Amino acid sequence: MSFQSQITPARQAYVIEIGETQAGLVARGADERFYTFISASAAFDRLEGQRFATPVAAELAARQLVTARRHGLPLAA
Numbered sequence: 299m300s301f302q303s304q305i306t307p308a309r310q311a312y313v314i315e316i317g318e319t320q321a322g323l324v325a326r327g328a329d330e331r332f333y334t335f336i337s338a339s340a341a342f343d344r345l346e347g348q349r350f351a352t353p354v355a356a357e358l359a360a361r362q363l364v365t366a367r368r369h370g371l372p373l374a375a
Contacts, residue, residue, distance in 0.1 A: 308328050309325055309326070309327050309328070310325065310326050310327075310328070310333075311323050311324065311325040312324050312325075312333070312353040312356075314335075314353065314356055314357050314360050316357075316360050316361055316364055319339060319341075320338045320339065321337070321338060321339060321341075321342040321345075321357075321360040322335055322336050322337040322338040322339070322342050322345065322346075322356075322360070323335075323336050323338065324336070324350060324353050324356045331351075332349035332350060332351060333349065333350045333351075333352065333353060333356060334347060334348070334349050334350075335347065335348045335349075335350065335356050335359075341363075341364075341367075342360055342363065344363060345359055345360060345363065
């Protein structure tokens with residue numbers, strides 16, 4: 299009898315925090331190129347489902363969203 303080991307690819311996930319606020323997290327499977335944003339707060343729902351090349355890029359987008367709101371700037375689509 300022969301058994302083959304099947305290893306499920308690891309999933310990578312990173313929490314995105316802006317100051318003391320958890321904005322969400324980004325996650326990707328080992329076979330995926332991009333990280334997908336999952337919102338943890340209604341303030342960051344605009345980023346829900348967006349894909350980013352790196353966790354740092356997702357954090358930057360979350361920071362820009364906070365800055366735009368703080369300054370009353372229109373949010374990019």
